[in-house]
Amino acid sequence: xxxxxxxxxxxxxxxxxxxxTGGASGIGASMVEHFVSQGSRVAFLDKDVLSAxxxxxxxxxxxxxxxxxxxxDLTHITALRSAIRNIEGKWGAxxxxxxxxxxxxxxATADVTPEYWDERMAVNLRHQFFATQAVVxxxxxxxxxxxxxxxxxxxxxxxxxxxxxxxxKAGIVGLTRTLSRELGGGNIRVNCVLPGAIMTERQRRxxxxxxYLADIMKAQALKRELVPEDVARLVLFLASxxxxxxxxxxxxxxxxxx
Numbered sequence: 001x002x003x004x005x006x007x008x009x010x011x012x013x014x015x016x017x018x019x020x021t022g023g024a025s026g027i028g029a030s031m032v033e034h035f036v037s038q039g040s041r042v043a044f045l046d047k048d049v050l051s052a053x054x055x056x057x058x059x060x061x062x063x064x065x066x067x068x069x070x071x072x073d074l075t076h077i078t079a080l081r082s083a084i085r086n087i088e089g090k091w092g093a094x095x096x097x098x099x100x101x102x103x104x105x106x107x108a109t110a111d112v113t114p115e116y117w118d119e120r121m122a123v124n125l126r127h128q129f130f131a132t133q134a135v136v137x138x139x140x141x142x143x144x145x146x147x148x149x150x151x152x153x154x155x156x157x158x159x160x161x162x163x164x165x166x167x168x169k170a171g172i173v174g175l176t177r178t179l180s181r182e183l184g185g186g187n188i189r190v191n192c193v194l195p196g197a198i199m200t201e202r203q204r205r206x207x208x209x210x211x212y213l214a215d216i217m218k219a220q221a222l223k224r225e226l227v228p229e230d231v232a233r234l235v236l237f238l239a240s241x242x243x244x245x246x247x248x249x250x251x252x253x254x255x256x257x258x
């Protein structure tokens with residue numbers, strides 16, 4: 001469980017409705033836990049029912065508001081819109097949207113087909129726009145809110161061996177910039193978080209060889225592994241009123257890699 005006394009508490013997040021996509025595991029699960037610990041009403045979307053159910057069950061007895069899990073394939077925009085309507089019907093307008101869901105599956109440039117390219121955009125980019133589109137009317141009517149898009153430093157380095165993913169993550173930065181201008185009149189802030197090598201269970205299982213980890217430590221200025229909690233605490237700040245005049249910005253959290 002979280003160490004509630006060590007890090008900042010944000011009174012402005014209490015009872016606020018927070019929606020997190022891809023919240024069943026990894027960085028998303030940490031964000032669910034951190035927002036619930038702040039007293040927020042947290043809904044999260046994911047396809048992974050087993051991991052999501054375990055997370056929700058572990059948090060339910062410990063905090064004021066139990067998180068709400070809705071199974072949803074974010075590549076199906078109709079289902080995404082329906083899930084958001086269900087959340088709004090239960091709790092009212094979404095105050096904070098965290099567009100987190102993504103998959104960094106490796107793929108060779110020569111092997112990418114048009115169909116695979118479109119599927120990668122649907123998994124990593126398209127749902128961020130349509131989730132934003134869906135929450136904006138309620139958020140505007142409620143007086144504003146915060147939208148946080150999850151990108152990556154992969155396009156800055158640049159990473160190789162996953163060109164469609166890198167392209168999508170670069171696109172998220174452009175999406176953030178334009179939406180911050182379009183939505184600012186409704187007092188909606190839109191910012192972007194770009195993590196580096198975050199040691200999730202998936203990353204450790206699939207990619208973190210001793211050689212790759214050594215390369216990461218050599219590249220980073222701070223010689224410590226980054227964990228999901230490091231990212232979640234930054235997202236809390238961007239969701240809270242403490243960052244009320246910050247919008248259209250990119251926040252890199254990578255231990256000084258780039």
